[in-house]
Amino acid sequence: MSDSDKSVVSRLRKLIGEGFYPPGERIGEVAVAEQLGVSRTPVRLAFRTLEQEGLLQRAGKRGFMVREFTEADVLCAVEVRGVLEGLAARRLAEQGLSPALAEELTVWIQKGRELLAKGYLEERDVDVWSELNRRFHETIVGSAGSPVIGDAIARNNHLPFAAADSIVIDSEALDREYRKLQLAQTQHELVFQALRHGEGARAEMLMREHAFIGLRYGELWGLG
Amino acid sequence: MSDSDKSVVSRLRKLIGEGFYPPGERIGEVAVAEQLGVSRTPVRLAFRTLEQEGLLQRAGKRGFMVREFTEADVLCAVEVRGVLEGLAARRLAEQGLSPALAEELTVWIQKGRELLAKGYLEERDVDVWSELNRRFHETIVGSAGSPVIGDAIARNNHLPFAAADSIVIDSEALDREYRKLQLAQTQHELVFQALRHGEGARAEMLMREHAFIGLRYGELWGLG
DNA sequence: AATATTGTGTTTGGATCCAAAGTAGAGCTT
DNA sequence: AAGCTCTACTTTGGATCCAAACACAATATT
Structure with a gap:
């Protein structure tokens, strides 16, 4: 994992932890890519990692959403x-x-x-x-x-x-x-x-x- | 996750489980991509998923290796x-x-x-x-x-x-x-x-x- | 002779392009 | 007016291209 790839994952982890992306709402690759100033590729990779970590969740057939915790x-x-x-x-x-x-x-x-x-x-x-x-x-x-x-x-x-x-x-x-x-x-x-x-x-x-x-x-x- | 993306992950899981890729040896993106008949992109995504699942492991700075289990x-x-x-x-x-x-x-x-x-x-x-x-x-x-x-x-x-x-x-x-x-x-x-x-x-x-x-x-x- | 440095080849990471799938909205039909 | 269908737009997935990092080897220098 490259430095910036790692940083995309950890930056996203941080943002999610801080509630920047509202739980339960869909989260788009392009939007995140623009916010982090990278292309879609590292974001797509990061989403897979975060999905496995349990922070993201598949949103139906289309994309991911931030998982909400009770x-x-x-x-x-x-x-x-x-x-x-x-x-x-x-x-x-x-x-x-x-x-x-x-x-x-x-x-x-x-x-x-x-x-x-x-x-x-x-x-x-x-x-x-x-x-x-x-x-x-x-x-x-x-x-x-x-x-x-x-x-x-x-x-x-x-x-x-x-x-x-x-x-x-x-x-x-x-x-x-x-x-x-x-x-x-x-x-x-x-x-x-x-x-x-x-x-x-x-x-x-x-x-x-x-x-x-x-x-x-x-x-x-x-x-x- | 698209159908073929899913299938790359599960096909790789199966191959790893069957010992097709020797544990401890480095596993390259291109080699796997060719064997599965897809481009590097879905393989790269699958590697991240399999890393989180614990089946793959970072091999130093460069790429992944199949994890060996005792x-x-x-x-x-x-x-x-x-x-x-x-x-x-x-x-x-x-x-x-x-x-x-x-x-x-x-x-x-x-x-x-x-x-x-x-x-x-x-x-x-x-x-x-x-x-x-x-x-x-x-x-x-x-x-x-x-x-x-x-x-x-x-x-x-x-x-x-x-x-x-x-x-x-x-x-x-x-x-x-x-x-x-x-x-x-x-x-x-x-x-x-x-x-x-x-x-x-x-x-x-x-x-x-x-x-x-x-x-x-x-x-x-x-x-x- | 040993070590450092440079150069080449290999492999991974990032960006972009294209295709496919999905969604929403508008228009048409009953 | 309600429902269906077709189209246009949005978004994701896959392929490819380019750049950067790394490993190995060869050559030069001390």
């Missing part, structure tokens, strides 16, 4: 990520953590501890957390013995709201987000504990529950 | 289908079976019973089973409250060995396959039972176990 779809996508990451964690626990892998995970756990040690959250901490969180999840999924699980998660994460790093939403209320990240950190540590002890079922369930943190945990403290 | 990948893909169908079953159990849905599932259960009632298996029974099995699974997944789970399963099923209807392999040894289908039927009935009683966890676990039937159950009877 509340239920969001919940479902989060659950899907949960069971898949849970599967990865269980497999990892069953096959046993290698010393190198334990080391790697310890790094991200430790960075999380340090980030939260000072007792409150700053603006720039958000990106740091986002990064270490991503790495922690990536490491587990990437070590589950086959790229198949990671692929399935990656495809699911193309639904913009489903990705693991879409936890922190409200960077205005950092004091309230702090509690959320603290809980996320604890869950990371518990998962790591279960992995180290080969507790497959426990690792799986912890990971599944952990997926919900961006979704429902706000309600606990009246943030929902 | 034994571990096959196992993983089956487990992925298991957890996803398990998730669908649990959600369905939790939300409660509507009378219409119970009716629908009863149909496929009943057809399965009738098929196996005579105590042995004929050649043409294989297709009948394959169909009713597909419908049973489709009904559950399609009723889980959101198309997101079904999409994830569909994408996973593009890996040819992962699909639920790849159970029956050996149509020469019908007497041995009979026991397998009998067990599959029992599992269908147990899942249905759990669904009717709102037993989410049980439905989920049964469905997860059921995914393994095409993979490991042969060993039980020395078929592996």
Whole structure:
């Protein structure tokens, strides 16, 4: 995929995510091509990719439309990520953590501890957390013995709201987000504990529950 | 997607599945275009689709290669289908079976019973089973409250060995396959039972176990 | 002799052209 | 006036052309 081809896909992803193209409405190749300043060819290629990613949908016999997502779809996508990451964690626990892998995970756990040690959250901490969180999840999924699980998660994460790093939403209320990240950190540590002890079922369930943190945990403290 | 575009994708899927293009080797647009008797354009579009499906993989900076799958990948893909169908079953159990849905599932259960009632298996029974099995699974997944789970399963099923209807392999040894289908039927009935009683966890676990039937159950009877 | 650089051939990406399929609207017929 | 049909326009799909990127090889330079 060339740079500009990639950029057409990702630019479209962004535009769709931002709601620039109204869900449910037909989206024409020529219109998009003109807006992005390219010819129809890369747009046609990008549409096929986005269709597979689930962001676009065939509109009858003619062209594509932006897919619309309901509340239920969001919940479902989060659950899907949960069971898949849970599967990865269980497999990892069953096959046993290698010393190198334990080391790697310890790094991200430790960075999380340090980030939260000072007792409150700053603006720039958000990106740091986002990064270490991503790495922690990536490491587990990437070590589950086959790229198949990671692929399935990656495809699911193309639904913009489903990705693991879409936890922190409200960077205005950092004091309230702090509690959320603290809980996320604890869950990371518990998962790591279960992995180290080969507790497959426990690792799986912890990971599944952990997926919900961006979704429902706000309600606990009246943030929902 | 036009007819011939669809056919390029599915023809390529078939050729890849049959091992016509050696895994790991680069696959050129022009070569494929000539073999299929079309121009490069539909091939380029098809490559993007097949990349997303996971059958093709970027070969460095230049073009694509057929992805190779290990034994571990096959196992993983089956487990992925298991957890996803398990998730669908649990959600369905939790939300409660509507009378219409119970009716629908009863149909496929009943057809399965009738098929196996005579105590042995004929050649043409294989297709009948394959169909009713597909419908049973489709009904559950399609009723889980959101198309997101079904999409994830569909994408996973593009890996040819992962699909639920790849159970029956050996149509020469019908007497041995009979026991397998009998067990599959029992599992269908147990899942249905759990669904009717709102037993989410049980439905989920049964469905997860059921995914393994095409993979490991042969060993039980020395078929592996 | 080894490495860097340049040149050629191969392959992919982007633009454009043409054909085919579809949709909508206008006009005609009953 | 309502319904049907034919036509014109819109939009997508396929083919081809051209440019750019890349790989490999050969030659030159240190």
